[in-house]
Amino acid sequence: MHQGDPYSPTGSYYECVACQARTVSDDHLGSCPDCGEPVRNLAVPRE
Template sequence: MVLNNTDLDPYTAERGYYECHACGNRTTSETHVGSCPECGGTVRNIAVARE
């Protein structure tokens, strides 16, 4: 049986995963998120580079 990487890890670079520094809210988006939609705080992209 041959496994494809998408079978093991469904992550794609099409979506960013963001977490707010202030409130911890997490969100996904196809475009860059400039601030937290919940509190307006600073967000960081928590997507992990895949090999």
């Protein structure tokens, strides 16, 4: 369970589309380090 949204405009936060794990990385992530599924960049607006 997540406690609050760790999003910050100065960080690169990624969220896994499958397990919702969140990871901070300076490099572009292509997959979740926990389960290997795709991740999305939380800084990219979603509708």
